[in-house]
Amino acid sequence: MSPAHPPHRVEELCEPGSELYARALREGRVRTEDAADTPCLIDFGLLHPNFEDTEWLEPTAPAxxxxxxxxxxxxxxxxxxxxxxxxxxxxxxxMGIGSAAAADTKAIRVLSSKERINEAISEAMADASQQLLAIQPHSAYHKRLEFNEAAHTAALERDQALLDRGCRIRTLYQHTLRHSPHVIARYELLDGDVEARTLNEVLDRLLIIDQTVAFVPANRDRTAAVEIRHPALVDYLVMVFDRLWHLAVPMYPQAVQQPSVNGITARQRAIAALLIEGHTDTAIADRLGMNVRTTRVHIAKLAATLGSESRAQLGYLIARSGILEQEGSAQ
The missing domain is CATH 1.20.5 (Single alpha-helices involved in coiled-coils or other helix-helix interfaces)
Structure with a gap:
């Protein structure tokens, strides 16, 4: 193929090539110079030189x-x-020698592209007959670059097909997603046994299907994942999910308002707990699924409520105020 002519297969014959070949069949021949922009016709043997007159190319019969x-x-x-x-x-x-290694490979498998990940999840979902347990961190919906409308629609259809078979879906989010338009719209569209709850912090993304297979990210940008089918590991992940679920605040179908204690919101209490552990504003924002600017606004409000005039004093006042002990009773 010439640099100007994009490569293609014979069953995908380009339009200029198809038109020139049809003309050659009608007229019996075409000039060699006319085929300069469609070298595919000669490469595929659809045109061949006239050895008596090299200025012309003759067509090979279609049959x-x-x-x-x-x-x-x-x-x-x-x-x-x-x-x-x-x-x-x-x-x-x-085959017999490698049976043990093969069993281990099936129990834990690395999926090295988003296409393979989506394909494996879709296959597992198609075979599901009980439930989907999911943890969806903040970044999956809130970072503009990560949100993909086509992928979101495909996931919605996949989840609805699961619900239509009588299965249930339980999903954990961070508190910062309680008012996310994408999340709210998702639950308005889904029809079936579906519930969602939220926590200040969640684990990284996790999917557990029918307590038989789990998917977790294998890197930070989520272009790779680990598919887990080892029963002991899957059971452990189910137990972790159940404990987080019982600690979480209901969001859908019946939302529960997080209580404010002495003018300090639940989110500010979560920030306070991380502040006295010595975390930076950036680390706090990352763990709670907020941007740094919003985190600093909450810290300023917390400082104003407690009467703090400095960062060091704020830590002391948080510890003395007892608001972190109140957090457990508020939940």
């Missing part, structure tokens, strides 16, 4: 070209089948 191309395809298929037979004969004696 002849089709027969030749189909024959080439059949030969490739036959070669692949012979290769399959040789591979089977080579590895069959070794």
């Amino acid at each position: 002849t070209a089709l027969h030749r191309l189909l024959k080439n395809t059949a030969e490739r298929i036959a070669d692949e089948r012979r290769r399959e037979e040789r591979l089977t004969a080579t590895f069959e004696p070794l």
